Amino acid sequence: xxxxxxxxxxxxxxxxxxxxxxxxxxxxxxxxxxxxxxxxxxxxxxxxxxxxxxxxxxxxxxxxxxxxxxxxxxxxxxxxxxxxxxxxxxxxxxxxxxxxxxxxxxxxxxxxxxxxxxxxxxxxxxxxxxxxxxxxxxxxxxxxxxxxxxxxxxxxxxxxxxxxxxxxxxxxxxxxxxxxxxxxxxxxxxxxxxxxxxxxxxxxxxxxxxxxxxxxxxxxxxxxxxxxxxxxxxxxxxxxxxxxxxxxxxxxxxxxxxxxxxxxxxxxxxxxxxxxxxxxxxxxxxxxxxxxxxxxxxxxxxxxxxxxxxxxxxxxxxxxxxxxxxxxxxxxxxxxxxxxxxxxxxxxxxx
Numbered sequence: 001x002x003x004x005x006x007x008x009x010x011x012x013x014x015x016x017x018x019x020x021x022x023x024x025x026x027x028x029x030x031x032x033x034x035x036x037x038x039x040x041x042x043x044x045x046x047x048x049x050x051x052x053x054x055x056x057x058x059x060x061x062x063x064x065x066x067x068x069x070x071x072x073x074x075x076x077x078x079x080x081x082x083x084x085x086x087x088x089x090x091x092x093x094x095x096x097x098x099x100x101x102x103x104x105x106x107x108x109x110x111x112x113x114x115x116x117x118x119x120x121x122x123x124x125x126x127x128x129x130x131x132x133x134x135x136x137x138x139x140x141x142x143x144x145x146x147x148x149x150x151x152x153x154x155x156x157x158x159x160x161x162x163x164x165x166x167x168x169x170x171x172x173x174x175x176x177x178x179x180x181x182x183x184x185x186x187x188x189x190x191x192x193x194x195x196x197x198x199x200x201x202x203x204x205x206x207x208x209x210x211x212x213x214x215x216x217x218x219x220x221x222x223x224x225x226x227x228x229x230x231x232x233x234x235x236x237x238x239x240x241x242x243x244x245x246x247x248x249x250x251x252x253x254x255x256x257x258x259x260x261x262x263x264x265x266x267x268x269x270x271x272x273x274x275x276x277x278x279x280x281x282x283x284x285x286x287x288x289x290x291x292x293x294x295x296x297x298x299x300x301x302x303x304x305x306x307x308x309x310x311x312x313x314x315x316x317x318x319x320x321x322x323x324x325x326x327x328x329x330x331x332x333x334x335x336x337x338x339x340x341x342x343x344x345x346x347x348x349x350x351x
Contacts (some may be wrong), residue, residue: 017344041190042295042312044206045254048183055176062172066165072177073158080151096137108253187253187294194276194294194316201271209256209309216307220261220347224313227251229351230323233339245337246289246327249323253322255313257290259304260344266332268300274325275317278310279332286331291325292316308312 197204227249235244259280266287267279274291278298281287294314304310315322328340341351 037103041193042297043209043253045183045186045190045294045312046209046256046309048179048186049254049256050161052176052179054182055179057173059169059172059176062165062169066162066169067343069158069162069165073155073162075104076151076155076158080148080155083144083148083151085265087148090144126222155264159171180298183254189314190294190312191253191314191316191322194314197270197315198275203268203270203276203296205296206242206268206302207295207298210219211309212307213257217287218348219306220344221258221307222349222351223258223260223288224251224255224324225258228253229325233337234342246291247335247340249313249324249326251322251324253294253312253314255324256309257293257313259306259308259310260326260349261290261306261347263288263301263304265298265302265304265310268296268298270316275319276314277317278313280304280310280331281332283328287327287329288340289325289329289334292319292328 063165175189193204228251229247230250231244231248233244233247257278261280261282263280263282266281267277270276274289276293276296277289277291278296279287279289280291290311292313292315293311294316295312296310297312298304298308298310313322313324321326327334327337328343329336330338344351
């Protein structure tokens with residue numbers, strides 16, 4: 001379960017809150033009060049988000065294994081068909097030999113054949129050939145019957161495994177649908193809290209989410225893990241006064257948003273066109289902005305690392321649907337943006 005940051009004693013909380021409010025200069029985007037976030041919904045969304053991802057992975061793995069078992073059962077069925085055809089040919093050959101022996105007097109004792117034959121030695125040779133052919137056919141038929149029985153067992157096992165996996169996958173689909181329904185409900189509850197914060201012009205504060213295991217070996221990453229690119233940098237439209245100043249990532253509400261690199265959080269605010277937003281300063285004089293969030297997971301002044309979860313996506317502020325608005329700037333403020341796609345590409349991150 002997601003862990004949240006411990007709240008200090010009431011007196012200490014009030015003292016710290018007053019100190020921060022007094023020290024922070026006011027701006028038009030609203031204030032950010034560290035440590036006062038309602039963490040339960042954010043944590044629930046983050047947990048359900050991961051559970052849904054894991055359920056999807058299990059389903060995909062089960063579906064692939066079921067497909068392999070189905071293909072194996074089909075291959076075994078094809079082998080069985082070939083074995084049955086070969087056995088049928090062998091039986092036809094045996095029938096022809098038996099008919100030939102009958103026409104040649106195969107029902108008479110060997111002594112009678114020798115007495116009646118013009119060349120008894122040739123007759124003995126023919127009998128040995130017939131006997132050898134019969135033994136060969138008997139052995140071949142025995143091998144075929146054993147192989148057919150073995151293949152039938154293997155086919156039954158493969159078919160049973162396939163059906164079992166199909167049943168398991170049906171259960172996983174039901175589990176996944178249940179998680180998705182809970183997640184969708186929690187997402188909009190989280191967005192409702194975000195909208196209330198934006199309307200009040202005061203952020204709820206950082207919600208401390210359990211961070212995923214560190215698995216990034218590069219200094220730069222994409223701001224979200226799974227996404228579809230929507231509005232691009234410099235595009236025009238009725239939604240913007242001039243040109244679009246960032247790159248939009250179409251993701252569901254509550255998707256973990258990552259810092260693209262190491263740096264310091266220089267701004268966390270609510271209100272205005274960007275809704276809930278975070279600005280991070282990176283070495284080299286660049287800043288990244290993450291806007292239209294549903295929740296934040298960092299405080300102003302905090303150091304962050306590449307891939308660290310700093311918030312959750314949403315649709316707060318001037319937004320037509322759930323997405324992350326991502327900008328790269330040369331100052332902390334809007335109006336100084338550069339193309340974020342080429343900026344990330346120059347640092348080894350291809351979107």
